Amino acid sequence: MCEALLPMTTIRQIAREAGVSVGTVSNVLNDNDNVALATRERVQQVIQQHNYRPSNVARSLSTRRTGTLGLIVSNISNPFSSELARGAIETAQEAGHGLLVLGAAPDGLDLPTQVDTLVRQWVDGILITSEPLPDSRLSQLPCGDTPLVMMDYAQPPHRNVIGLINFDWEAAGYAATTHLLQLGHRRIGYIGGIADHPSSRWRAQGYHKALQEMAIPVDPMLECGGDFLAAGGYQVARALLALPNPPTAFVTANDLMALGALQAIAEGGLRTPNDLSLVGMDDIPYASFISPPLTTIHLPSYRAGQIGIQMLLEADRTHPTLQRIMLPTHLVERRSTAPVPKGFPRLRPDPSLPYKEGSD
Amino acid sequence: MCEALLPMTTIRQIAREAGVSVGTVSNVLNDNDNVALATRERVQQVIQQHNYRPSNVARSLSTRRTGTLGLIVSNISNPFSSELARGAIETAQEAGHGLLVLGAAPDGLDLPTQVDTLVRQWVDGILITSEPLPDSRLSQLPCGDTPLVMMDYAQPPHRNVIGLINFDWEAAGYAATTHLLQLGHRRIGYIGGIADHPSSRWRAQGYHKALQEMAIPVDPMLECGGDFLAAGGYQVARALLALPNPPTAFVTANDLMALGALQAIAEGGLRTPNDLSLVGMDDIPYASFISPPLTTIHLPSYRAGQIGIQMLLEADRTHPTLQRIMLPTHLVERRSTAPVPKGFPRLRPDPSLPYKEGSD
DNA sequence: CATTTGGTTTGAACCGGTTCAAATTAGCCT
DNA sequence: AGGCTAATTTGAACCGGTTCAAACCAAATG
Structure with a gap:
């Protein structure tokens, strides 16, 4: 050399x-x-x-602090993640800190390796937003004394965790479902998330709770898992529409899957929301620009990134305490939902009935 | 402490x-x-x-290499940038390198400050994809001997530049416009980019060239600047539609503006592509999921991020040479474009002129 | 004038690795 | 055993900052 x-x-x-x-x-x-x-x-x-x-390198060596934080994100090209990343990047930057970003490539490094990389860089803290791992593997992440902030865990899965950030997923599932129930829908298809994410369970619980309040039994045929990708939403929606007694509305666990579902609906010759209503989750920046503008549950993803970094910046390394925050969500009503059409079901043979348009 | x-x-x-x-x-x-x-x-x-x-910090101090690269990106929540970032992150990661990501907040740090941050971190190289600056300021970026790779410059604006990456913007503008011409459109509105980006000029040149080949004079009323944001696309499209003799098709300098334009078209009571055709640029991951699926120019953004990092990784620091690469683009034909409707224009009073269909 | 006080400045140790000339050890041959 | 070579191992210097006890100096005080 x-x-x-x-x-x-x-x-x-x-x-x-x-x-x-x-x-x-x-x-x-x-x-x-x-x-x-x-x-x-x-x-x-x-x-x-x-x-x-x-040189910041030399300075870091003697002060034992680098002024750099780490961000581990699952798929930065998911607009939900990229909003979150933007919140993290901008917040770190404003505080004069750098941000080392690692993303899980499909076949990429696994979480322990990523954490190891960051720990060896002596980052001052790590914000982990990628897919959850089984707690058993997590609890022994080798991260020295680097503080951790994690998303979507009910309990801190590692002793270094100084912050837990959750969206109120159950409220999100509940609000989405309730909105449809109020519009008169009774058969509501649920396109869920990846099964072993806690957040997927919570969302589904909200869906269940809303149905139960109306004394509507959960039809297991209508409740499906998903992959959080548009392609998956498309697949599942097709399957649900092909049911003998198809739903009149969908709730999807994120907006990407809603996009896929929208496509499946259109290909089935149906219109949203006239024939079929749809509510997503995330409120990605393009939700209002797709057609029809997507009714969805807004999740403050930018804010999540921001708070995660703030927690790390303010972490008291001498006597660390666990911070928890539950971020509120809310329904954003756009135009992918409407009252249930009269006289449904209408998918199969019957080529009938002029439907009344959604009356506000 | x-x-x-x-x-x-x-x-x-x-x-x-x-x-x-x-x-x-x-x-x-x-x-x-x-x-x-x-x-x-x-x-x-x-x-x-x-x-x-x-400790990587200690190692860096003695070897004078950190195994970390820097990425400066304008707005990571733009899907185009986030795809590029994903390419960069994954590539760096696979090579066992970290990536420090800095993003320009709207009111954020300026480029020289960002570069300074990275240089003091002793990053091994910097990939700059954010908005171009006037060459005068750029040429004296204080970046020691850190190699730079930059996007969308015709000439290296700084002596440390070891790589230049360009999309073939002119071909993109040309292909988009030609596609519409072949469908018979003659009045084609152009919703351009930010004026002082070289890439905006190149795109517009492609638009001009295509028109000239058909001997169609450029109507300055139809050629507008834009802001690369959906909101801007919406505004400009509205203005163009309000023209006494409105266009029958739009070319937009990126997909985000196409989304905005789509909304403006719909609000004008028009249908895409029946009444009005639209072609975007970027081919963001959701282009195929919006409705109608967007005809657009595909830009290999992931690849750009990947190549940028590879150039930095392979840079020969002893006798650096300038690498240039021009990334090809191609039209992705989906369903936002169609032959020009017979008997238009149909917006305003004047119901005139039957235009000859595009013969191909 | 001797002493104290407080603001400045110094210089060496330290942070945790890498590097490489020199020293040590092991192995082999006659 | 003695001599020679190759394989290991050592230890101190170095990377470029921070830190802090001690030294220094000037002004103020008794």
């Missing part, structure tokens, strides 16, 4: 040139108040001249 | 415990082949026991 690196200016060169000791230069750099004005100015001038930038 | 950090295990502790010198431990860690098998195993065992993870 014969690197022909030009010799970088160091604090000692500055010191020599300004005729002071390195300690003094260091004090100037850190705005310590024990430097005489004249000295400070002289040093600053030399720093200017050389365009000297102190 | 009374940090109660538990004393981290260091290479010296491992050395003492294994009864060897630190040099030997270092050799074991780096898989150097000058360690006797017995010694190596003994050391490795001690490492296991203590769950020792060598």
Whole structure:
């Protein structure tokens, strides 16, 4: 490795040139108040001249803090995740911190490896938003004393966890379902998330709760799992529409699957919301631009990223305490939902009935 | 700052415990082949026991390479950028490198500050994909000897640039416009990008070229600037539709603006593509799921991120040479475009001129 | 004038690794 | 056993900052 690196200016060169000791230069750099004005100015001038930038690497080594945080995200091209990432990046940046972002490629590194990478970088904290792992593997993540903030866990799965962030998933499932019930829908298909995510269970619980309140039995045929991807939403929606007694509305566990469902509905020759209502979850930035504009549950994803970073920044490393936060969600009513059409079901043979349009 | 950090295990502790010198431990860690098998195993065992993870910070300080790259991206929640970011993250990760991501918040840090942050972190290279700056400011970015890869510049605006990545924007604008011309459209509205981005100019050049080939004069009323955001696309499309002699088709400089335009079209009581055709650019992952599925120009954004990182990884720091790459684009024909309707225009009073259909 | 006080400055130790010339050990041959 | 070579191992210097006890100096005080 014969690197022909030009010799970088160091604090000692500055010191020599300004005729002071390195300690003094260091004090100037850190705005310590024990430097005489004249000295400070002289040093600053030399720093200017050389365009000297102190090395954060060296600083990190001696202070044992890097001013860098880590973010582990499952799939950054999911708009939900990218909003979250934006919240994290901007918040870290405003606080003068860097953010090392690792994403789980489909066949990529697993969580323990990712955490290991970050820990060896001495990041000051890690925000983990990627898919949950079985608690048994999680609890022994080798993360030294690096504080962790995690999303979508009921209980901290590791002793380093200083923050837990949850969306109120159950309320989300409940609100979505209730909205449809109020519009008169009684057969509501549920396109859920990946089974072993706790958040998937919580969403489904909200769905159940809403049905129970109306004394509607849960039809297991109508409740499906999903993959959080548009392709999966499409598949599941097709299957549900092919049922002998198909639903008049869908709740999907995220907006991407709602997009897929929308496509399946259109391909079935049906219109949303006239023939079939649909409510998603996430409120991705494009939800209002698709056609019809998607009724969905808004999740404050940007805020989640922001709070996660804030928790890490404010973490008290001497006596850490666990912070919990439950982020509220709310229904955003757009135009993919309407009252249940009269005289349904209408999918099969019967080519009938002029439906009344949704009357507000 | 009374940090109660538990004393981290260091290479010296491992050395003492294994009864060897630190040099030997270092050799074991780096898989150097000058360690006797017995010694190596003994050391490795001690490492296991203590769950020792060598510090990358310390390593960076002595090797002067961090194994970390920097990515500066304008707005990570734009699906185009997030795809690019995913390419960059995954590629860096596969090579065992970290990626420090900085994003330009609307009111955020400016490029020189971001670069400075990364340079002080001693990142091994920086991929800059954010908005272009005037060359004058760029050329004096203080980036020591950190190699740079930049997107959407015709010429390297800084001496550290070792790679330039461009999409073939002109071909994109040309292909989009030609597609519409072939469908018989003659009045084609152009919703462009931000004026001082070179890429905006190139796209517009493609639009011009296509029109010129058909000997169609450019109507300055039909050619507008934009902001790359859905809201802007909506605004501009509305304005174009309100023209006395409105276009029968739109080309938009990115898909987000196409979404906005789609909304404006729908609100005008028109249907896409029956009444009005639309072609976007980017081919964001949701382009095929919106309704109608969007005809657009595919840009390999993931690939761009991937290549950018690869260039940095492979950069020869001893005698750097400039790499250039022009990424091809292609039309993805979906369902937002159709032959020009007979007997238009149909918006305003004047019900005139039967246009010849595009003969192909 | 001797002493105290307080603001400045210094210089060496330290952070946790890598590197490499020199020292040590092991192996082989005559 | 002695001599020679190759394989291991060592230990100190180094990377570029921070930190802090001690030294220094000037002004103020008794």
